[in-house]
Amino acid sequence: MAEKFLSKVYTVSGVDETRAIYDDWSASYEAEIGENGYATPGRIAAALAGLIADKSRPLLDYGCGTGLGGLALRLQGFSVIDGMDLSPEMLEQARAKHLYRHLAIVAGDAPPPVDPGTYGAIAAVGVIGSGAAPVSVLAQLLDCLAPGGLLAFSFNDHTLEDPSYAAVVDGWLRSGAAVERFREHGPHLPGIGLGANVYVIEKT
Known part of the structure; x- marks a missing residue:
C-alpha cells in the first residue's frame, strides 16, 4: 500500500x-490527490483561459510538480x-x-531565472502556502512579468488562515502595483474538505 502524504505535507517547512x-x-502523488478530487489546476487554467x-x-507553470x-x-x-x-x-x-516545451529545476530560495516579458502569464498552482513555498515567491514571480502580464495562483484554506498571505496581495492591489482580474473561492481537495481561493492579478 502506497504511503500517504497529505496528512504530512502541510506541516513541512524549509526548502530541503x-x-x-x-x-x-x-510516484503516488497523482493517485492520492486524484482520489481527493484535486480541482485547483482546472480552476486556474479556466480562469486564465477566460x-x-x-x-x-508562452506561459510558465511554476511549481509544475x-x-x-x-x-x-x-x-x-x-x-x-x-x-x-x-x-x-x-x-x-x-x-x-x-x-512542456522546457522543464527546469528551480532553487526554492532563489528567484526563477526568467527575464521580465518572457511569459505573458505565470501559473502557480497550489505552490504558495502551508507545506509549500513562502509568500515571498509571489513577489519573485510578479517581478518576472512585464506590465500587463498575468499571475495566477491559489491559497488553500490552511494558507488563508494566516492573514499574512492575503495581506501581501491586498497590499499590491492597494498600492496599484497590480490589478485583480479574478478571485474566487471554491474546491481544492474536496475529499478532505479543503477549499482554496484562486486569484489572477495583472501587473501594472
Missing part, C-alpha cells in the same frame, strides 16, 4: 524538507508551456507527459 517530501511523494485571447504565447497544471492548461488551449519545480522526481513525472 519540502523538496524531500515531494521527491518521496512523486482572460487570455492568444493562447499560443508532476504536470497536472500543464495538463489543465493544455485542455484549455494553451500550446506553449514551460515548467519549473524544485523536485527532480516530480519533474521526471512531468517530463513523461510530453506537455
